[in-house]
Amino acid sequence: MNDDATTDATTHPSPEPASRLDPVPGEWRRVSSKYIVVDFVTTLIWSVMFTVISTLPAWLFGWGAWWWALPIVFGAIMLVTLILTPRRVRSIGYRLRDDDLLFRRGIMFQRFVAVPFGRMQLVDITRGPLARAVGLAELKLVTAAAATGVVIPGLPLEEAEELRDHLVALAETRRAGL
Amino acid sequence: MTQLADGEWHRLHPATPLLKGGIAFIAILGVIIANLRERILEVFVPGLECPEEFCSEDPVSIILDRYLLIGLLVAAGVLLLIIGLFWLSWRMHTFRVTDEIVEVRSGVVFRSHRKARLDRVQGINISRPLFARIFGAAKLELSAAGSDANMDLSYLTSANADGLRAELLRRASGIRAREAGEQAQASTEAAADGGETARVGLSEVARQRLAEFTAPELDPNLAPPQSVVTMKASRLIGSTLLSSTMIFFLIVIAVLVVVMTTTDAGSWVFFALIPTVFGFGSYLVNRVVKSLRYSIAATPDGVRVGFGLLSTTNETLPPGRIHAVQITQELLWRPADWWMVQVNLASHSAAAQGAAGQQKTTILPVGSRADVLKVLELVLPGLVTDETRLLIEAGLAKGRGGDGFTNSPKRAAVLRWFSWRRNGFLLHPDAVILRKGAIWRSLSVVPTARTQSVAAHQGPLERLLRVAHVRVHTVAGPVTAEIGAIDVADASALFRDTAAAGVVAIRSDRSHRWGDR
Numbered sequence: 001m002n003d004d005a006t007t008d009a010t011t012h013p014s015p016e017p018a019s020r021l022d023p024v025p026g027e028w029r030r031v032s033s034k035y036i037v038v039d040f041v042t043t044l045i046w047s048v049m050f051t052v053i054s055t056l057p058a059w060l061f062g063w064g065a066w067w068w069a070l071p072i073v074f075g076a077i078m079l080v081t082l083i084l085t086p087r088r089v090r091s092i093g094y095r096l097r098d099d100d101l102l103f104r105r106g107i108m109f110q111r112f113v114a115v116p117f118g119r120m121q122l123v124d125i126t127r128g129p130l131a132r133a134v135g136l137a138e139l140k141l142v143t144a145a146a147a148t149g150v151v152i153p154g155l156p157l158e159e160a161e162e163l164r165d166h167l168v169a170l171a172e173t174r175r176a177g178l
Numbered sequence: 179m180t181q182l183a184d185g186e187w188h189r190l191h192p193a194t195p196l197l198k199g200g201i202a203f204i205a206i207l208g209v210i211i212a213n214l215r216e217r218i219l220e221v222f223v224p225g226l227e228c229p230e231e232f233c234s235e236d237p238v239s240i241i242l243d244r245y246l247l248i249g250l251l252v253a254a255g256v257l258l259l260i261i262g263l264f265w266l267s268w269r270m271h272t273f274r275v276t277d278e279i280v281e282v283r284s285g286v287v288f289r290s291h292r293k294a295r296l297d298r299v300q301g302i303n304i305s306r307p308l309f310a311r312i313f314g315a316a317k318l319e320l321s322a323a324g325s326d327a328n329m330d331l332s333y334l335t336s337a338n339a340d341g342l343r344a345e346l347l348r349r350a351s352g353i354r355a356r357e358a359g360e361q362a363q364a365s366t367e368a369a370a371d372g373g374e375t376a377r378v379g380l381s382e383v384a385r386q387r388l389a390e391f392t393a394p395e396l397d398p399n400l401a402p403p404q405s406v407v408t409m410k411a412s413r414l415i416g417s418t419l420l421s422s423t424m425i426f427f428l429i430v431i432a433v434l435v436v437v438m439t440t441t442d443a444g445s446w447v448f449f450a451l452i453p454t455v456f457g458f459g460s461y462l463v464n465r466v467v468k469s470l471r472y473s474i475a476a477t478p479d480g481v482r483v484g485f486g487l488l489s490t491t492n493e494t495l496p497p498g499r500i501h502a503v504q505i506t507q508e509l510l511w512r513p514a515d516w517w518m519v520q521v522n523l524a525s526h527s528a529a530a531q532g533a534a535g536q537q538k539t540t541i542l543p544v545g546s547r548a549d550v551l552k553v554l555e556l557v558l559p560g561l562v563t564d565e566t567r568l569l570i571e572a573g574l575a576k577g578r579g580g581d582g583f584t585n586s587p588k589r590a591a592v593l594r595w596f597s598w599r600r601n602g603f604l605l606h607p608d609a610v611i612l613r614k615g616a617i618w619r620s621l622s623v624v625p626t627a628r629t630q631s632v633a634a635h636q637g638p639l640e641r642l643l644r645v646a647h648v649r650v651h652t653v654a655g656p657v658t659a660e661i662g663a664i665d666v667a668d669a670s671a672l673f674r675d676t677a678a679a680g681v682v683a684i685r686s687d688r689s690h691r692w693g694d695r
Contacts (some may be wrong), residue, residue, distance in 0.1 A: 019644040021636035023670035099253040099681040108638050114677035115631040144323065144524060145630035145651035175688030177298075177498065178323050178524050178628070178653070 002102075021110050024102060026092025035154025036132045041130055047059045048076030094152050099174065101141070101167070103150045113150050118174035119143045123164045127157070141162060144178050182277040182338055183345040187283075190271055191333045198332065200305035205589040229436075235416045273331055275342070278321060282329050292329055294322050295615060296350040297690050300499050302343050303538075305491035306336070318342060321525035323653070330527065341513045347479035347494065351693030373514040407542065407549045409472040413516065416460055420510040427458055450679045474553060475515055479692070483541055493538060498689025499523065500557050502650075504657040505550055505574065507618040517550045517574070518543060521653030539656050547574065558625060561608050569604060573613045573621040577602065584612055590645050590663035603648075603661050603668075605675050606685070611652050612661045624650050624659045626676070627683035629695035634673040636666070648672050 054074045058067035089105055090092060095102040100116040124140040131153075137160040138153040155163065182188050191197070207227065263286070271284040281293045308317065308331075316339035317332035332637040378402035409565040416426065430450075437449050473484040477494065484492035502522040511517070519542035542553045554570065562570070577600030578586075585602035586594055594601045597616035604611040610629070612622040629650050636646040640662075646669035647662035664672065 018666055019641050021634055021641070021646045021666055021669065022635050023673040034325075046626045100677055110636045112635075112672065112673060113631055113633040116677070116681050116684055118681075119630050140494060143651065144653050145629040146654055147651045148631045149648065150631070174684065175302075176687055178300075178501075 031154035323524035352691030
């Protein structure tokens with residue numbers, strides 16, 4: 001848990017306060033700062049792969065020198081994405097309210113989701129190899145709607161399990177039909 | 179009480195193998211006859227002999243000449259085996275209905291045993307394919323949430339299927355059933371009696387078949403006839419001709435005709451076109467024919483929607499099983515003021531279809547504004563009152579201020595070129611109502627008791643325009659309840675209020691046991 005993260009998007013005084021979406025102002029519970037490493041390495045692997053593949057037209061097919069622009073543009077985008085990783089991870093937050101769970105993520109493309117406890121069908125914990133190496137897990141909430149798509153990454157394993165048990169218990173008390 | 183729901187294991191209609199394999203059997207017979215027609219001709223016209231070099235190589239004649247006995251034995255064996263397998267599969271296919279659950283066991287080699295809780299039933303569909311209908315049989319399908327979660331009871335006798343449906347719905351509805359038990363018992367017994375008397379005589383059987391064949395899909399005791407939307411043939415044909423599919427098809431034809439006249443590939447294109455034209459023609463005819471006997475009505479156990487002229491299906495959706503409703507209008511339907519109503523359902527079945535080429539989620543293929551309101555009254559009971567009627571009327575009309583909707587700001591015209599005046603939302607305590615589109619008008623209604631979750635999004639361009647979009651998540655279906663280009667403050671309010679209203683509605687929602695008061 002990284003509660004002392006102060007440079008968060010919501011408390012930042014932005015020049016035009018009304019333009020940024022912030023439906024539920026307040027403090028968010030942040031994910032572990034170790035997740036920055038996991039996210040960085042994952043993004044790095046994908047970036048290198050994409051950039052290498054995008055060079056193929058230039059040297060393999062010999063379509064001309066202009067095709068080198070493709071990997072350059074790709075590389076630049078990937079570089080910016082990599083640099084923004086800490087900021088992106090800090091934008092991930094969640095909050096337990098009385099009757100629902102709030103989740104947020106994204107800086108450029110912001111997304112806020114509210115999932116009522118009574119609507120949770122199952123709570124999943126998954127751990128990739130990288131996350132396992134630093135002792136993290138991700139928590140996935142599944143409702144009857146596929147679009148809900150709430151995945152809270154970068155939770156320390158104990159916290160994830162605790163949260164899962166808590167959510168399952170809450171869902172049980174507030175159980176409803178579909 | 180129908181004797182099929184007494185908690186014991188029951189088998190299906192004994193003619194099931196024949197009805198299931200009926201079409202296939204006829205097809206195989208057809209293939210055999212087509213292949214042997216020369217030989218059959220030979221039997222009837224002895225003078226006709228085929229040339230020696232063909233007949234000597236014909237495997238059938240080899241068998242006939244040398245291995246007649248073995249051939250006959252093999253054929254009889256195969257036939258017996260097939261009949262035996264069908265009989266075994268019928269014997270192993272049993273079902274049981276108790277107060278809480280329905281169980282179906284089936285399969286000979288790979289056994290399957292499926293159990294479903296009655297209060298989780300999403301809908302009951304009774305379909306009568308033409309072949310089965312002639313023999314007075316019907317297929318009952320019980321759908322649960324999720325894909326391929328249906329229980330198929332094919333086939334039952336028509337009267338049994340109706341009785342079983344009434345009984346299943348009665349038990350699923352909860353305690354009210356026990357109070358009204360005697361009443362339903364009497365009516366289902368009457369239906370069962372109807373099944374008994376069918377054995378009296380052949381003429382009586384024929385008369386009853388005819389009565390079943392021509393009877394309306396709705397039991398007059400259960401459905402008040404005044405709420406049924408009547409489907410006019412002229413409207414059905416007109417709406418099909420003016421649909422965007424039709425326009426698209428005409429454009430394709432026009433392009434091809436131009437290609438044909440200007441290039442020398444003309445004849446090829448022409449021949450490629452013929453099957454397409456036939457296919458499309460049959461699609462149109464099918465659509466019209468299937469929807470001709472469309473009916474919708476309220477029963478105490480939910481909405482009942484019927485389709486079909488020759489093969490009929492009719493689906494009962496208990497209260498609270500409809501997750502979202504969308505009313506849309508094709509561009510060319512506007513002068514006639516026709517609308518279509520689609521819904522999101524938790525169960526997904528590829529087999530149970532409404533009108534041809536349309537999913538069963540199309541609950542009203544085409545109807546006037548008055549029809550739409552009647553249908554809404556049925557699918558969203560409690561929501562359509564005199565005051566909300568005005569709001570819904572406003573939702574279907576052109577957008578203007580003061581009609582209760584919170585619309586997009588003028589700066590959002592960059593994102594919604596024509597529709598920014600109409601693009602808006604309205605939060606009623608019981609439902610989120612979203613109004614979209616200026617050219618293709620639509621109105622989506624999501625009951626707050628059925629929302630799964632809610633999300634607010636904002637991208638860079640939207641941030642620049644100080645707008646955001648909100649999406650209400652429901653089960654998958656044709657309706658996507660999403661509204662974009664809404665002022666940030668309005669979107670935030672919609673997000674907060676929808677989340678809060680959802681929580682309140684979940685707490686008070688009792689529709690999974692709709693009779694339980």
